[in-house]
Amino acid sequence: MNGRGKFITFEGGEGSGKSTHAAALADRLKARGLDVVLTREPGGSPGAEIIRHIILSGIAKPLGTETETILFAAARDDHVKATILPALQAGKWVISDRFVDSTRVYQGVVGKVDMKLIRALERVTVGADAMPDLTILIDVPANIGLARAKTRRGTGAADRFEAESVEFHEELRQAFLGLAAKEPKRFAVVDGRAPRDVVSERIWQTVEQRLLGERQPAEVAAP
Numbered sequence: 001m002n003g004r005g006k007f008i009t010f011e012g013g014e015g016s017g018k019s020t021h022a023a024a025l026a027d028r029l030k031a032r033g034l035d036v037v038l039t040r041e042p043g044g045s046p047g048a049e050i051i052r053h054i055i056l057s058g059i060a061k062p063l064g065t066e067t068e069t070i071l072f073a074a075a076r077d078d079h080v081k082a083t084i085l086p087a088l089q090a091g092k093w094v095i096s097d098r099f100v101d102s103t104r105v106y107q108g109v110v111g112k113v114d115m116k117l118i119r120a121l122e123r124v125t126v127g128a129d130a131m132p133d134l135t136i137l138i139d140v141p142a143n144i145g146l147a148r149a150k151t152r153r154g155t156g157a158a159d160r161f162e163a164e165s166v167e168f169h170e171e172l173r174q175a176f177l178g179l180a181a182k183e184p185k186r187f188a189v190v191d192g193r194a195p196r197d198v199v200s201e202r203i204w205q206t207v208e209q210r211l212l213g214e215r216q217p218a219e220v221a222a223p
């Protein structure tokens, strides 16, 4: 029996390289013989993908930041129930590109939504069962991240959050760093300005030390 799988989340601003590194980590864990589910928010389950479209298209923006927060929570609730918990319970490792910390930062710190509402929604949607075992924060200055995101997008339109100012994105960055400082056991901050291979290696070392290292040798050797 495998026991419960591990849950890893990636957080960071636009153009931080989260998605690339989440996928690279998934490949590396699979190469170790682990069963891995790579997912993302908002989205990650059929119901949540519908809500993702509503939020990111910007059509819910006129309803206000509280309503957006509730929509993110509704999407998360479905994602946790339909995708994350079943996988963890089956012994799989789950990697999510964004999770609760994005709500705390985008809607809470920067959007000024009451933290009490955010925490209450977290208790309902995530509880204690679906809190990440490890959260990797890829930190890059806002101007660098936004420039990368723009290059990647080409001539396409900026989404709801990418369209905000550099100041908004720098505030996000500081808010993420603030969360990481408060929960050093769950978070690992990786400097995203380093070359991609270096960032990848630092992430891998963190996962090995914090999550693979804690397994007993007999368990690692088991098929």
Ligand code: TYD
Pocket (backbone or CB within 6 Å): 013, 014, 015, 019, 041, 042, 056, 072, 097, 098, 099, 100, 102, 103, 104, 106, 107, 159, 161, 162
């Ligand atoms: P996405 O296209 O997935 O971009 P990224 O590569 O930056 O993850 O867009 C997700 C956007 O939604 C991103 O701008 C952050 C925002 N977001 C929130 O504001 N709150 C949340 O709880 C989550 C999960 C995402």
